[in-house]
Amino acid sequence: MSPTLSSSVRVVAPPETVWSNITNVRIDSSVPPRLFTLLGIPKPLHAELFEKPPERRRVAYFANGKRFSQEITWWKPLEGYAFTFRADEGFKVAFVLDLARGPFRLVSGEYHMAEREGGIDLTLTSTYFVGGLMRLCSLPFAIVMRAFQRYLLSAIKQSCEER
Numbered sequence: 001m002s003p004t005l006s007s008s009v010r011v012v013a014p015p016e017t018v019w020s021n022i023t024n025v026r027i028d029s030s031v032p033p034r035l036f037t038l039l040g041i042p043k044p045l046h047a048e049l050f051e052k053p054p055e056r057r058r059v060a061y062f063a064n065g066k067r068f069s070q071e072i073t074w075w076k077p078l079e080g081y082a083f084t085f086r087a088d089e090g091f092k093v094a095f096v097l098d099l100a101r102g103p104f105r106l107v108s109g110e111y112h113m114a115e116r117e118g119g120i121d122l123t124l125t126s127t128y129f130v131g132g133l134m135r136l137c138s139l140p141f142a143i144v145m146r147a148f149q150r151y152l153l154s155a156i157k158q159s160c161e162e163r
Contacts, residue, residue, distance in 0.1 A: 002107055004127045007149035012119040013160040015078045021048045021160045022111045022122070023058070023081070030155035033140060039144065040095040042066065044152065058083060066091040068106070080112035103134035104141060122156065124149045 011018050032043050042064035049058050056072035068091075070083035085106040087099035097104050107127040111131040114121040126145060131140055 002129050003138065004125060005141060005145050005149065006123055006125040007146055007153055008121055008123040009150075009153040009157050010116070010119045011122050011157045014083050015113060015120060016113060017160050018113055018120045018122060018156075021079050021112075021156050025060070025152075025156060026159060027152070027155035030158065032151055033147065033163070034149070036151070039093070041093050041144070041148065042091075046088065052122075056081075062091075064091070073108070074110070078113065080110060081106065082110040084108050097125060097134075103132045104127045124153055141152050 025036050025044075028045045032041070036043070042062040045063055047060040047070075049056065056075060058070040058072065058108070060068040060070065062068075065104045066088040068088075069086045072081055072083050074080075074082040083110065085099075087106070089100050091099045093099060093104070099105055105128065107129050109127070110123075110125045111127070112123045114123075126149060128141070128145060130141055134141075
């Protein structure tokens with residue numbers, strides 16, 4: 001089962017600033033909700049874009065020393081991009097769920113920017129996999145995933161609007 005969730009935020013900043021902040025994310029100073037710590041969700045620190053034309057990839061770094069490697073599958077500057085997720089071996093959430101091989105895994109994501117009067121509507125879409133008996137926990141997974149999306153978008157918004 002691979003559900004997809006989307007969350008959006010309005011960012012009052014130029015498109016170039018938003019683009020810069022979604023390709024090379026720096027949210028080390030943002031404070032995640034306490035719930036994430038209680039649930040054993042590592043704090044995201046930053047993500048870097050690596051370009052070796054014609055390929056692009058991004059690596060997201062977390063406070064637990066683990067990473068997500070992200071292969072860029074769609075790219076349109078100042079509009080958005082899509083990517084796959086590959087978690088480092090042993091990347092755990094909820095203290096026991098291995099994102100690399102476990103019953104809960106992130107599959108893909110996408111950022112999309114839409115210029116509107118008064119700013120940019122920034123949307124983050126995530127597709128994840130829930131397998132085995134963990135399917136019984138689909139609703140809690142969806143709630144936590146949406147909260148994580150909103151946290152990331154809020155941190156990006158704050159970074160964009162502080163410039």
